[in-house]
Amino acid sequence: MDQMQAIIANLSKHITPSQEAQNYFLSLLEQKEFARKEYLLREDQACRYFSFVVDGTFRAYHLNKEGKETTIMFAISDWWITDMPSFLHNKPAKVNIQALDHSIVLQISKTNLDRLLEMQPVFEKYIRILMQNAYTREQIRVLENLSLPASERYQNFLKKYPQIASQITQKQLASYLGITPEFLSTIRKQFTQGRIS
Amino acid sequence: MDQMQAIIANLSKHITPSQEAQNYFLSLLEQKEFARKEYLLREDQACRYFSFVVDGTFRAYHLNKEGKETTIMFAISDWWITDMPSFLHNKPAKVNIQALDHSIVLQISKTNLDRLLEMQPVFEKYIRILMQNAYTREQIRVLENLSLPASERYQNFLKKYPQIASQITQKQLASYLGITPEFLSTIRKQFTQGRIS
Numbered sequence A, B: 001m002d003q004m005q006a007i008i009a010n011l012s013k014h015i016t017p018s019q020e021a022q023n024y025f026l027s028l029l030e031q032k033e034f035a036r037k038e039y040l041l042r043e044d045q046a047c048r049y050f051s052f053v054v055d056g057t058f059r060a061y062h063l064n065k066e067g068k069e070t071t072i073m074f075a076i077s078d079w080w081i082t083d084m085p086s087f088l089h090n091k092p093a094k095v096n097i098q099a100l101d102h103s104i105v106l107q108i109s110k111t112n113l114d115r116l117l118e119m120q121p122v123f124e125k126y127i128r129i130l131m132q133n134a135y136t137r138e139q140i141r142v143l144e145n146l147s148l149p150a151s152e153r154y155q156n157f158l159k160k161y162p163q164i165a166s167q168i169t170q171k172q173l174a175s176y177l178g179i180t181p182e183f184l185s186t187i188r189k190q191f192t193q194g195r196i197s
Helices: A002-012 A019-027 A084-089 A110-119 A122-147 A150-160 A170-177 A181-192 B002-012 B019-027 B084-089 B110-119 B122-147 B150-160 B170-177 B181-192
Strands: A030-034 A039-041 A049-055 A057-063 A069-076 A096-099 A103-109 B030-034 B039-041 B049-055 B057-063 B069-076 B096-099 B103-109
Touching: A002 A019, A002 A049, A002 A103, A019 A110, A019 A122, A030 A039, A030 A049, A049 A069, A049 A110, A057 B122, A069 A170, A069 B122, A084 B122, A103 A110, A110 A122, A122 A150, A122 B057, A122 B069, A122 B084, A122 B122, A150 A170, A150 A181, A170 A181, B002 B019, B002 B049, B002 B103, B019 B110, B019 B122, B030 B039, B030 B049, B049 B069, B049 B110, B069 B170, B103 B110, B110 B122, B122 B150, B150 B170, B150 B181, B170 B181
Parallel strands: none
Antiparallel strands: A030 A103, A039 A096, A049 A103, A057 A069, A057 A096, B030 B103, B039 B096, B049 B103, B057 B069, B057 B096
């Protein structure tokens, strides 16, 4: 029951559901395991699940027509991940979500999430806070992508997500920052040599 | 009471509050008018309000250390606008929000929003949907910014936001797309000449 403890701890940060509401929520979850490099979601599929990472690491990336790979987001334990536009509107996903390690998730389908919100509206607050945090994070990212040099975005990433930084390759990080691996390597050397502080 | 009708129509798209809940919500709103070029918010102030645009147009932009202006978002009538990280966490705002025309808004303060959600939890659903839509929009924007050429992002903007496109300058649109006005002008000429379809 460790998996359930992990998601209950996440819930408890934001809401205090009744035992009945909590049990109902838990009854709607499906546990799934992914081997390293296995896909939770493939581009062009409809994304059926909103997934809570109990253990492991995921990377969501988009492959454009020219074959250029762009990292959209990462998720580590205690984070939720999905292709939100696809999940909400049953449209083809724009991202691939791949496990970077052996990973365990708890998933809720769109149908079950709708049911949960209808039957136990206390979960509206929980989802509202998740969405609010996600929106805030993306708004800051848009602002930083458009206004900060890559070296500062790199620094901010390390400060905000030290746990993620330690689990991904430099190539993946470069593609998240929207720069080439070569340029990231130059930035890292500048830091090491103390030329940027 | 036209202003109130506008916000009730927006509410009604997502929830059906009781008359009492709706009246309570309306009682928490403050109406404000802004002249063309007047600021709803200045960078480094704490953003105290979540603002519903009844009439008019706003632009949110960030000025970086080098004086480069970046358009973060626009809002027209029937949209909400704020600096979300600043509003939620009472931190200095990262954006300036300026009226592009004479504009009328209905504002709710953070204190009153917290009170509303506590007293009338039906509004959790409303705010959850607003946050969900905002998150989805920003996630698509991050993806497009990192993976699509500027000409396609320009096309997508015109398709998604025709009403906004007709109310802003080319310079403002270029800064939203993260390109120079000169490059936007080149793209527009290519469209006119049918070289991109």
